[in-house]
Amino acid sequence: MVTTGGTLLKDDILRLGQTVHILVATPGRVLDLAGKVMDEADKLLSPEFQPVIEQLISYHPLNRQIMLFSATFPIIVKAFKDKFLAKPYEINLMEELTLKGVTQFYAFVEEKQKVHCLNTLFSKLQINQSIIFCNSTSRVELLAKKITELGYSCFYIHAKMLQAHRNRVFHDFRAGRTRHLVCSDLLTRGIDIQAVNVVINFDFPKNSETYLHRIGRSGRFGHLGLAINLITYDDRFNLYRIEQELGTEIAPIPPVIEPSLYVALQ
Incomplete structure (x- = not known):
């Protein structure tokens, strides 16, 4: 691309x-794009971006000021901080912002029971809008089809769709044209939709950073939110590890979930 x-x-x-794969550009345009396209530090310092960032930094004076903003603080950010930031x-607002207001539960199910469990959740919960996460683009499309067959309004979005198509789906979801959105981790960052009060991990994520970003799609703007995790036998160790790493408890789902935990009072 030129x-x-x-x-x-x-x-x-x-x-x-x-x-x-290759971007040929003038330096000023690279800086413009870096400011517009790249956002949080943990994404900015991922392997595909960090060499570019380090090169851009090399053009700055030694007395520069660098500030890092991120919802999580993985090893790649710490390594960058130690290399480029002096004292x-x-x-750290992690305790204050990330989990506050979001109630977390898990349902232990077999893989073949997941769609039935999701159908039950739809019928039992007071969902304003929900985001349902899958771990692959193929599962996103398959699940969206199943949800539609169950008679629910549903859109889907993933990274293999054209950007213009993704923009349209996201705009329609934000405008309230559907209640449910199935997506991949494309939608975990920087998405603020006030109406979303339920996040469902149809597929449980592999690491705590992804988990935090996902459940953070509910409970935005100080509102309450609910995160439901469908856990299979193979997910049990990830569930325990993520609880330990985040210092949080993901409780077994009760027979009845009190609306006061995730539904705003009128």
Whole structure:
């Protein structure tokens, strides 16, 4: 992909939504795109981005100021901090922001029981809007089809869709044109939809960072939220590890979930 200051930034951002292996650009445009396309530090410092960031930093004076903002603090961020930041001041709001207001439960099921369990949750819960996470794009589409066959309004979104299509689906979901959205981890970051009060992990994530980002889609703007995790036998160790790493408890799902835990008072 070739980009310079004479082309529309919006068009470039859309093109970067597709697969781009080599970017040929003027330095100013690279900096513009870095500011618009890349956001949280843990994503910014992932293996595909970190060499670019380090090169950009090399153009700055030694007395520069670098600030890192991220919802999580994985090893890659710590390594970068130790390398480039001299005696940084850390502000950690993890305890305050990440899990506050989100009630977490798990349901222990067999893989073949998941759709039936989801159907039961739909009938029992007071869902304003829900986001349902799967671990692969193929499972996203299959589950969305199953939910539609059950008679529920449902959209889906994943990384293999064209950017324009993803934008339209997300816009329609935000506008309330459907109650349920099935997605991959594409939608875990920076998505603020006030109406979402339930997140369901149809497939349980592999690590605590992904788990935090997912359940953080509910309980936004100080509202209450509910996270339901469908746990299979193979997920049991991940469940225990994520509880330990986050210092939180994911309790067994009760027969009745009190609406006061996740439904705003009128």
